[in-house]
Amino acid sequence: MITISRKYELIVKTNLSAYAIANAKELVPSAKILGSTMGAVNKMLSLSQELKLLMPEIIGLAAVSPDWDRMIARYWNSLSEPIPYVGKTLETGFKYDLNDVTKKEYINAINTQIKEEDKKIKTDEDLKTYIYLKLSEVEDAYKAAILEANSLSERDKETALKAAYNAKYAKIWNIEAEHYKVGTPIEPFQYLLWKYCLVCSHVANEFSFAEKSMNIEFYLSSEDNKKQLERIKIQTKNKAMEKYLSIITSKKNVADILFAIGLGGKIFDLAKDNEGADLDLQLHVLLQSTMDKDPAKFISLASDKNIALKGLIEKYVTYNIFKRIQGTNIITDYTNPSKIIGNDLDAAVTFCSNPENVAVVSEYETRFKDLNSKFS
């Protein structure tokens, strides 16, 4: 028999309301209650076979009892688990034993489905590998999906990240639904509570998703998870650096990105005080600090196919060809503010790309060129 520990921390999300801050001194240390939700309870109740195997020792009732279904539903609907602010450790690891008679039937069924002889389950280690191989494939797919999402525009990135996250945990849920067939949880209640958390709408399955919704009150964290986040952070930084190195080969590209992210005023000031190589250097420093501040956002900006046009529009705003109405994102013609170019930068891009507006866009180009600025 082999035992593989896999610990998760269930942590209360620190989301101090202004009211909590105002009364921080008087708040008595307490725990937050993880309650039941209909969706998560129903998901748990759907694991009928697994619950029959793992829960008799938790609720003290045999699975053959006529009250079984009612008592199991009552158990999960009554969930009221205090989670200390310091976190609660959940041992979700398993014991794998090829000689466990309760697993024989399941293992035979799995082996029947595996065609290659060398891949059939023959050892305790194989039992573990059967699950962990699938889990690692899910992790790899998730990592790849995150990297790909980071190169998308800000709006698309959020959607892609959410889709990758949902896909990952739907797959993990399915894999874990088979886990009991090849092993026995070290701590059955903690393992089941972890599974409950995976499908509970008030729990984020990883820290990076804890802030994605006001509905989330807890998040799961594991050492693996932390390491994975660190790996993704470094990979994202490397990719951002690649983009940076390719951008600085062109003066125009550098200016386009900096203008597009709204640094027009700063560039205008730098251009007043610096010339030639000095100005280039200053702009590179500015670009680098933008990259360091948020590498993922930098990648998405650098990959934006409209970045040159966005940069141009912001140049127009900086050099008074266009005007942004104070306190809004609305961009208008500078000399004729009633002529709206767009309600925001994206809408202005649509306006400037529209073939019907070629004549007027070309007039703006001429006006800008006539200014003879360093960025014309």
Add this chain to the structure above:
Amino acid sequence: MRELYTDTYNNERYTDENVLYKNKLIDPVSLSTALTYLWGKDSEMFPLLSLTEGQSGLVSLTPKTLNDTQYTWNVMGRMKHVSKVVALIGGQSYPGQGFQPFQVVMEDDTFLRYYGATPADKLNNLRVQGDPIRDGANRYIYTFRINTANPAEYVAASNFIAGTYWVQAPPSVAGAYSEGTSSRSQAPGKWTNQFGFLRFSKNISGNVANKVTNIEFDLEGGGKTNLWMPHEMKQFEIDRRLMLEEDLWNSVYNRDQYGVIHLIDEKTNQPIPKGAGIKEILKTTDQYETYSVLTVDKLDSVVNRLFSNRVDKTPMELIFYTGSGGIRMFNEAIKNEAGTQSYYQALGEKEITSGKDGYLSYGTYFNQFKTIDGHIITIKKASIFDNGLYAELDKANGNMYKGFPDTSYDIILLDQSMTSDGERNIQLVAEKGREILTGVYKGLTNLPESWGAIRESKLLSSKTDEASYEVLMSQGITMKNYTTSYYMKFSR
């Protein structure tokens, strides 16, 4: 809206019995109380306003400074004996082993010299050796020693995770030459909330004040009228009450840690204060959890948790407010429990009774549950959970479960007892002198009788054919002791 039949107003034919609005005759605060009584207590639509304003539970306060609507109240909590670990000094693998002292940084100096201490896992008995040494903000270095005869005993690493609480134990000293110890007292703490301002206006123009309709409307004080304006004003008042009631439940405190309010009026740049409502108070203080299908176990655990917070005299009857969905959940929970205990016959005898004319009647329902400690839990329907603004939102968005909006299943236990100082636990708070202010902005439009003595004035505020009835009020809520109230949110 039904089509209106119009007629000219005639004083002889149509008498206006709407005396409540004659606000020159009635003090505005009493007026407000009377309205709450009429439309609040009777209809159960406004449980919070009925509990507070409707039962003289209104406290008027004078702001300390202009625009500062904060108020505080004293709370005497239970003596605090726990202290939070910051870190173990030295990082040894087996702290305390071999009778060796070890040092721990604690977040405060709660533990006193020579007192005992118990770490989080309760597996060791420790003693504080000497006074703590202050090592910066929120850092106090303590020296501990294990009280044991076993040289192998040590304090497990899990006890030193930052944020873990340890508890103080009784002081132990030697039989001779011992030094005196010390003790702590606890001053009352201060809780803060703030009230906000709400303003409602009713605008009219033309001769609507004198229009009568071909249908009769009920008057709030009893009786009927064919006049349109009393009916419209009744709608205005009921809607205003609804908004006020919802605000007491759902308002969110909006002053940041530096005391700045970021919600600013776009015209005047004046801050708009809002206080914490009942839901935010209970969520902030962890008197909150979600539920899916109500069970007796869940009710038990909530009640047990509440009473572990109180050691003094506690109310014996607990009122849980909920909507139609919640009372059905409650009934189902008790019936399921009775089923589990095989009380089929007893239940059946109560459930199926003789009806009229030889027919049988099916259906009796639970609305009370008595715990082993003698506490009676009573479930009470409050229509705001079924028909309030959040319920309306749920209905519009299709957030329905078994025919009721999700909000209808939310359950809130409000401790409405008197506190030990003889005050109501839940109080409505308002600014002194500005609890409720009413006035009329008068143009050339005829004013209805219901707008009070102002209608007699010949002075105009506007040249336009218009007029408006204005109400400005201040409102906040105080829950003096939050530990005996609870919020169970239905979650899907």
